[in-house]
Amino acid sequence: MKLFNTLASALAAGLLFASPVSAADITSPMAPELKQIEKDGWTFAVSPYFWAAGMSGDTGLFGLPTVHMDMKFGDILKELDFAAMAIGEARYDRYSIFTDIMYTKISSGRGTPRGIIADNVSVTSETFAGLVGAGYSVLQSERGNLDLVAGLRVWNASTEIAFSGGILDGVKREDSATWVDGLGGIRAKYSITDKVYFTGWGLVGGGGADVDWDVAGGIGYSFNEKVSAVAGYRALGVDYSNDGFVMNVVEQGPIFGVVLHF
Template sequence: MKQAYATFFALAVLAGMAPHVAAQDAPPSAPPPAEREGSGWSFAITPYLWAAGLSGDVAQFGLPPVHISPDFGKVLDNLDFAAMATGEARKGRYSIVADMMFTKISLAYGTPRGALAETARVKSSTFAGFVGGGYSLAHGDRHILDFVLGPKIWNADVKIGLEGGLLNGRSGNDNATWVDAMGGLRGRYWLSDSLYLSGWGLIGGGGANIDWDAGATLGLRISRTASAVAGYRALGVDYDRDGFRFDIVQQGPTLGVSLNF
C-alpha cells in the first residue's frame, strides 16, 4: 500500500503536464481566484487515496459486540483496498457534488477480557456514496463557502471470527444497506494564487442514529492543469438495526490529484 501511495503521487505530478484543466481538491472545490467568475458550468473530478483506519464496535446476529481499536501505526497493514473519488459541477453560486468511497479492512484484535473470546478477526467492506446540491453562502475573490444538502447511501459488510474462550470457532457474516440525510458546509480559502486550504463538515442521520464526515486539505497548484492535495479525513456512523451493529470511525491521511475542466 505504501508503494501505491508513491506511485499515485508520481502520477499526480505527471498530470500537471496535461492541458485544459485547472485546480480542484477533495472534497470541497472551486477554481483558482482568477477563474471563479463565469456564466457556464465547470466540472471537476478528484481521485485520491485514503489510508483509513477503522475503530469502534461491530456486532451481528445478536452476538456480543466486538470493540476494535488497532494501533495507528498498523493502519496500512490492515487496509486491504481503498478507492475514492469526488466530483463537482458548478455554475455561479450553485453546485452539484458527489463523493464516493470503498474500503476493505482486515484485522485481528485481542479482546480486552478474553472470557468469551481471546481474539476477534474482523473483515469489513464499506461503501458510502453522497450526492448533494450546494449553494454559496459566501463567494469572494479568495474564498468560497457552500452549504450542501443531500442523501448518503451506505453498504456495510462485516465478517467476524472468534478464537479462544467460550465462543471459540464462532463466526458469521452480515451486512446492511441504509440511507442518511446529510447537510453541512464546505469551504476553501486561497493563501496565494497556487496554495489553498479547504475544509468540510457534514452531519446527519436517518437509517443510522448519527452520520458525520469532516476533514481538511492543503492544495498546491502544480500548473493550470492540476493540483496535488494532501490532508486528513475522518468520518463516523452509528447504525444499529436487527442485530447488526456498525458503530465505527474511519480516519486517516489523504493524498490525491485534482482536475478541473
Template sequence: MHISKRLFPALALAFPAAPAHAADIVTPVTPETMQIEANGWTFAFSPYFWAAGLSGDVSQFGIPGTVHLSPDFGDILNNLDFAVMAIGEARYDRYSFFGDVIYTKLSIDSGTPRGILADSVDLTSQTFAGLFGAGYSVFQDGNSHLDVVGGVRVWDVRTEVSFDGGVLDGRVFSDGKTWVDAMVGLRARYDFNDNFYLTGWGMIGAGGAKVDWDVAAGLGYQFNETWSAVVGYRALGVDYDRDGFVFDAVQHGPIMGLVVRF
C-alpha cells in the same frame, strides 16, 4: 451457530480506509483535477487517498454485546484487496452538485487453534459509503467561497465468514445492512494569497443511523498552474444500531498529495 469474538478484530477492516485540491471543488479530500467548461458549467472528477485508521464498536451475526476495535492504517492496508475512492462535481455559477464515493474490500485468513470445527476461517468485508448532494454559495470572492450543502449518504456494510475443513467445512455465513442518512453542512475555501489557501468542510445528519458526521480541513499550496499540494486531516463517524447489527465507528487520518493538473 456461534462465531467466536476472536473473529471480530477483522471487522475493523470493513470500514473504508482512504488528498487534495481543485479550484472549484472545495472539499479538502480531493486532489487537483482536470476541469472542462461547457455552456457555463464546470465539471471536475478526482480520485483521492486517505491514510485513515479506525476506532469503534461492532456487533454482527447476532452475537450479544459489542466488540471494540482500533486498527491503525497499517493494519487495514495489510488486508486490503481493493479500494476505490473518488469525488466529482458539476458547478454552475453559485450552484454545485457533487458526489463522494468510498468502496473497500478486505480479506483475512486465519487458522483455528485445534482445527475441530474448522482448519481455517476466511473473513471478507466490504464497505460502501456514497455521499451525493448539492450546494449553494452564500459567499463568493474569486476562488474563495462558502457553500451551504445538503444531500444523502448511502451506506452498505457486508461481512462474510467461510470455513475450510473440520465439522463446518464449506459452510458460509454472511451479515450486512444498507441504510441512508440525510446530511447538511458547509464547504469552504479561503485564499490567503496566490499560493496558499485553506479548505475544509463539515457535515452532519441522521436517518438510518443515529448520527452521521464528516469534518475535514486542509492547507494547500499552488506551485503553478500545473502542480499543487495539500496536507490536512479528515474524520468521519457513523453510529448505526438496529436489529442486533452495530456499526459505531470513527475513521480518521491525514490527507496529503502532490497533484498535476492537465
C-alpha cells in the same frame, strides 16, 4: 471462536471507513480551486484521493455482543485487498452538484488451534459508500467562498465468514446492512495566493444511522490550471445499529489527493 468473532467485527467496521476509508466533495479536502477551466459557465473537477485513517469504536455482527476495537491504519492496510475513492463536482456560478464514491475490500484468514471444528476460518468484508448532493455559495469573492451543502449518503456493508476443514468444512455465513443518511453543513475555501489555498468543511446528519458526521481541514497547491494537490486531516463518525448489526465508530487520519480540472 471469540477471536474470530472479534476479527470479523473489527474488519467490518474497518471496511465501512477504510479508506475507506473514508468519504464526498463536501467531505474531502480535494475541493476544486477558485480558478477552473470553464465550459459554457460550468466548471468541472475530479479528485482521486487516499485516506490513511485509523479507527476506534464498537462493532457487532450476527447478533453477537459488540466488541471494542482500536485499529491503526497500518493494521487495516495489512488486510486491505482493494480500495477505490474518487470525487466529482460540477459548479455553475454559486451552485454546485457533487458525488463521492468509495469501495473497499478486506480479507483475512486464520488457522484454528486444534483444527477440530475447522482447519481455517476466512473473513471477507466489502463496503460501498456513495454520497450525492448539492451546494449553494452564500458568500463568494475572488479569494474564497462559503457554501451551504446538503446530500444523501448510501452505505452498504457485508461480511462473510467461511470455514474449511473440520466439522464446519464448507459452512459460510454472511451478515450485511444497507442504510441511507441525510447530511447537511458547510464548506469553506480561501486562497492566500494564486497557488495556495485552505479548505475545510463540517457535516452532520442521520437517518439510517443515529448520527453521521464528518469534519476536515486541508491545504492545497496548484501546479497549473489543470492539476493541483491537497493534504489535510479528516475525522468521520457514524453510529448505526439494526437487527444485530452494530457500527459505532470514529475514523480519523491524514488525507491526500490530486485534483484534475477539465
